[in-house]
Amino acid sequence: MWYFVCPEVVFGEDALSRLAELPGKSAFIVTDKNMVKLGLVDRVKEQLAQAEIVTDHVFDEVEPDPSLETVRKGSAMMRRSEPDWVVAVGGGSVMDAAKAMRVEYVRPDMPAEEINPFSLGLDLGSRCKLVCVSTTSGTGAEATWAIVLTDTQTETKLGLGSRDVLADIAIVDPALAASMPPQVTADTGMDVLTHGVEGFTSTFKNDISDGLCIRAIQLVFQYLPRAVANGDDMEAREKMHNAACIAGLGFGNSMAALAHSLGHALGTVFHIPHGRAVGLFLPYAIEFIGEGREELWAEIAYAIKQEVPDGSKAVPVLNRALRGLAGSIKQPLSIAEAGVPADQFDRAMSKLIDNAVADSQLVSTLRVPGEAETEKLFRYAYEGKSIDF
């Protein structure tokens, strides 16, 4: 038995106008300062005003890799505001923070760090519903029940989540992602790709999510280079925005895996954007898992029109395509290329290993590395060496 859960997904041109149809009295907007500066929060407010929903309270302090402290601050403000809607306007960090804030607002007995998939029945929606308005084409957080927060005291990422925290409505309007600069488009696009590949090959993979993951991978290969090369290519923008949500629906119901564990560890310690970090590790994770998923690597290769010659293995074929795509959008192929100095990398190794082996995504990885193998994975990825162990 397993579940497939998803919000109402409103996508395509003018999807934002769904906000003008919401019932209710007041909304609490969770966002970041950049969204305010870009005018996206004003556009959200205009739509909500048409529904006669009051938006007096905006929390715009969500930082990249949001901390437990930020969630506490937002939920405290939410309690004073008593909204019947939370509207998250931003990327994955904003949406994850908003999910956690709503939990702390409705269920003060459950601090964010204890949000877990085992204690269901939070009944959040009867008091306050959640809309996620995605402004990046990456995390798919608008469609998942995962929450990633940072414990700044221990410098670790907390992989939290519960089916109960899922947004009620996901708004996937390509116009909102049009302002992403090329670097962010590339970084977030690698996140989509990694979600698709890992969601399709994790130990929690399932028939319902498989097709979504494959479709997301296809869209990335077809449209990500175009979206990076020309931000005004609205067809590519729309397809990538859809791909992010599709991948979220896919991996959100089948989990991610090893590349995410390694990427979370590296990203937390060296502050590398999430998508860039997990995308960097994807080929190494595929090599490490190797033949345990041979038929699935071959399926992915087939889906992106890469031929695996008779008698050959799919891993090198697939990885050539993945690295080719990453290289074409100037993504680093090794940790060294990501700009991490060797001495700092060596000093951080113990922390990197601790973070990676404790990461929640390892529970759905087909081949789980021990500490010694995790160190080797990091060192090989630093140098850009193919995994041979």
Added chain:
Amino acid sequence: MSLVIGTQEWADAAMQELNSSQIYKEAAKNWEGDMYVIIEPDATFKHRIIGYFDLWHGDCRSASVVKDESEKSPQYTISGSYPIMKQLLEKKLDPVKAMITGKLKVKGNMGQIMRMPRAALEFTNCVSKVDAVFPE
């Protein structure tokens, strides 16, 4: 010869598996807290089995079978019906999936569990390695 689940010999063997597993040691190296594993009876299985495991930083310090839950006050409890536990021990069911779908009930400090989900996974993997059968 297979051990019988719910006997002290079975608990001892499970403790030995835990203490000899490098994977468990690494996954649970920051784990602090003892645990009940409870197999609930159903129409086809009349026994209620309560295993007690004292787990500390990757080691199992003691393991026993208790007759009554009130005998100890562990920080964590994992419980499930006989058919679910049977599937778990036969590795036909993923323990994390079982917890997420509510087939396995988990009680305790969720903050710690969410920081170390692999500890729970590897604990189950080790216990399921014991060559054991359910009592008649």
